[in-house]
Amino acid sequence: MPVENPENDHPGHSLDQLNQALSSGMFVHVRNMLQKMAASDIALILESSPPDARQVLWQLIDQEHIGDILDELSEELKDPLIRGMSPERVAKATASMDTDDLAYVLRSLPDAVYKQVLQSMTEQNRQRVEQALSYPDETAGSLMNTDTVTLRPDVNIDVVLRYLRQRGNLPDTTDTLYVVDKKDKVLGGVRLADLLTCAPNTTIRNIMDPDIESIPVSMSDSEVAKKFERNDWVSAPVVDNDGKLLGRITIDDVVDVIREDAEHSMMGMAGMDDDEDTFGPVLKSTLRRSLWLSINLFAALLASSVSNMFEGTIEQFATIAVLMTIVPSMGGVAGNQTLALVIRGIALGHIGQSNARWLIGKELSIGFLNGLMWSILVFIAVFVWKDDIPLAGLIGGAMLINMTIAGLAGASIPLILKRLKIDPALAGGMVLATVTDIVGLFAFLGLATIYLMH
Amino acid sequence: MPVENPENDHPGHSLDQLNQALSSGMFVHVRNMLQKMAASDIALILESSPPDARQVLWQLIDQEHIGDILDELSEELKDPLIRGMSPERVAKATASMDTDDLAYVLRSLPDAVYKQVLQSMTEQNRQRVEQALSYPDETAGSLMNTDTVTLRPDVNIDVVLRYLRQRGNLPDTTDTLYVVDKKDKVLGGVRLADLLTCAPNTTIRNIMDPDIESIPVSMSDSEVAKKFERNDWVSAPVVDNDGKLLGRITIDDVVDVIREDAEHSMMGMAGMDDDEDTFGPVLKSTLRRSLWLSINLFAALLASSVSNMFEGTIEQFATIAVLMTIVPSMGGVAGNQTLALVIRGIALGHIGQSNARWLIGKELSIGFLNGLMWSILVFIAVFVWKDDIPLAGLIGGAMLINMTIAGLAGASIPLILKRLKIDPALAGGMVLATVTDIVGLFAFLGLATIYLMH
Missing domain, CATH: 1.25.60.10 (MgtE N-terminal domain-like)
Structure with a gap:
């Protein structure tokens, strides 16, 4: 909590x-x-x-x-x-x-x-x-420190201890010394704990872990963070394309990446830059937030232009206008729930080609079931309030359509954006809101127009 | 990225x-x-x-x-x-x-x-x-392992090495051994690195860090995570009220807390539980998402009841209905930007009594400045579209009011919720949306009604 x-x-x-x-x-x-x-x-x-x-x-x-x-x-x-x-x-x-x-x-x-x-x-x-x-x-590479301490495989612990005592200290967050050959290629890692607990005459080769995983210098920092999280590492060696040791990455820097990536999703979905300063100057903040607001104004005008197509219906029956915000609102919330789940799944590396279709199908089903449930409830609510069965039916029907589409859109929009190499956490929310607003208005006002024509 | x-x-x-x-x-x-x-x-x-x-x-x-x-x-x-x-x-x-x-x-x-x-x-x-x-x-306490290795202050490194070699191994992620007195009270910590680099005849007391910070067993896991992040710890001792060593916490478990807390804000703001399973069963997910949707339906009906008060105005002038979703939408987005910033600030421990008022003032100013900017732009957009200066003025005025209130509400709602011991990440978004919807509709429809009466 x-x-x-x-x-x-x-x-x-x-x-x-x-x-x-x-x-x-x-x-x-x-x-x-x-x-x-x-x-x-x-x-x-x-x-x-x-x-x-x-x-x-x-x-x-x-x-x-x-x-x-x-x-x-x-x-x-x-x-x-x-x-x-x-x-x-x-x-x-x-x-x-x-x-x-x-x-x-x-x-x-x-x-x-x-x-x-x-x-x-x-x-x-x-x-x-x-x-x-x-x-x-x-x-x-940008997370890497170059202060690695390396050992040769053919010396014994006693020699290493003498070397380390002469050296006098170790870099911060050192838990493993790397064993390298003459060309600086990583052969394995020796944990400090093993140097302390094994007999002094043990050869390094016999206690080193030859399966130690090295990180390629060009790997993305988010991928590095996932590896640290999955494997409970404290530090890991970084190598170039030839396996030559360049440096090491330590958990303290990885924690910052984990924090930043998680904040990126949260702030991005709200239309904010993740490095926005909470106590920064007013004017700078105002301008930084404008891009998102300008896209939203465009989306809101688009939604209004949908309502505009149905101006005649609204003129005929003003109660339609009173109720017309409910359907987009419920679709927006349901779609956003799905969106958050899928953006987190992408960030955690849970979603790939093999399960994306299953996930979209699942969210579509949830959207439909939620739509069914809430269309019945909104039918009852509007019937009680306005005592008008056709009107209650119209809004219920529109709700079912919009919430089903919201489930589909909430799951597929971030996956499509990802494939287009657009950051889903940044763009997903706005695209989704536009879809649920427009579909919601079209469904409700469209159904109402068809009904009024009869 | x-x-x-x-x-x-x-x-x-x-x-x-x-x-x-x-x-x-x-x-x-x-x-x-x-x-x-x-x-x-x-x-x-x-x-x-x-x-x-x-x-x-x-x-x-x-x-x-x-x-x-x-x-x-x-x-x-x-x-x-x-x-x-x-x-x-x-x-x-x-x-x-x-x-x-x-x-x-x-x-x-x-x-x-x-x-x-x-x-x-x-x-x-x-x-x-x-x-x-x-x-x-x-x-x-729930993050703690009890597999600590302890030392006495008056032995020397040589004795410790013999003890450790006899022991044969150290628990995973051990970077520090804790020095305790006869009553298990923590006196300090000795880093493995120091055991390896100092002369064998050095007494533990002379190389231990006596200022090592111990974690009280009842401290919240989020607070523990902040301490690890700030101090770049790999492990830390956990003590009871008397300073007696109970166990230790390691960074691998803290990373999970950091991840969970960050996800909690992101998922919470979208109305989702942070332990929702991406590939979980449909029916369970549908029901879990209902609470949030039911609150939203209530909020949407509340907003509709505001529009309902102005049904006469809408009947008289249907274009009002076409445009009435723009003002709440812009207020919602602007308020949500502020909300995300403040929720992150609370989670990071940046916001306290001394700076809360300054922050609210800053966000109010940003809301006003954004309101000013976007009311001018929406004035131009609506004037171009509808060729109606009074109508463009009405929507511009309502936008200024709503975005200013959105800045104020986005900053103060999470702070008020926190004081009421309600989780701002969970409840903040819905309370804010209700405020910006109602204020937005009231401002626009109210101004329109006053104008039409003249």
């Missing part, structure tokens, strides 16, 4: 305290509070603050924490904050970041700033960044 | 092959294919199959894999499959499961079967299960 007990909501609590201090102008106190907080909590607070408070907070944050915080911020927030910093400050703040996070931050910079930042970096960091940026966004 | 290249979609591909073999009745071939697959892939195939195929596949799966597969299945699927098994088979299949997964499976069994399953278990397993079931669903 996402409904939280507010008393459990610790970051929300410190957020309220901080905002109080901020609005009372107690900047020194705010700075002290921020110093005691984890980067992730500060990121949360920045994301939860209106733009003005954000700028003030940003000035009060310790220089040395800026890199960690940038790492945790959503893209929409990162851009304006980074643009406000000098290139030297950006270079300094990002020097200690992981390759994948660094690339993620720099990808969004304007070209001029980006070049200046690169120039302020050490040669080694510049190379790391340029390599990371060479992989396209939303692929395994 | 959740739109996948179908050629990358490996599980989908093997799904198609399997279904082909299944529908040709090549059961031996299917059994061989299933034997070569990972439990998670078989789970995916079961989830992607219609009920009949599911039952056949279930019979063809190796006995010994059933526990692992049950573990990966969604709740909606698990129930009917488990109910079809004999209690002895359930006991056998679940014997090797993790405590948290075992509890999750057993929680859904009917009482009689559950008792029989318990009786078929070994004493030790029975105790594990009864303990796990004592924690309420959707809390840290």
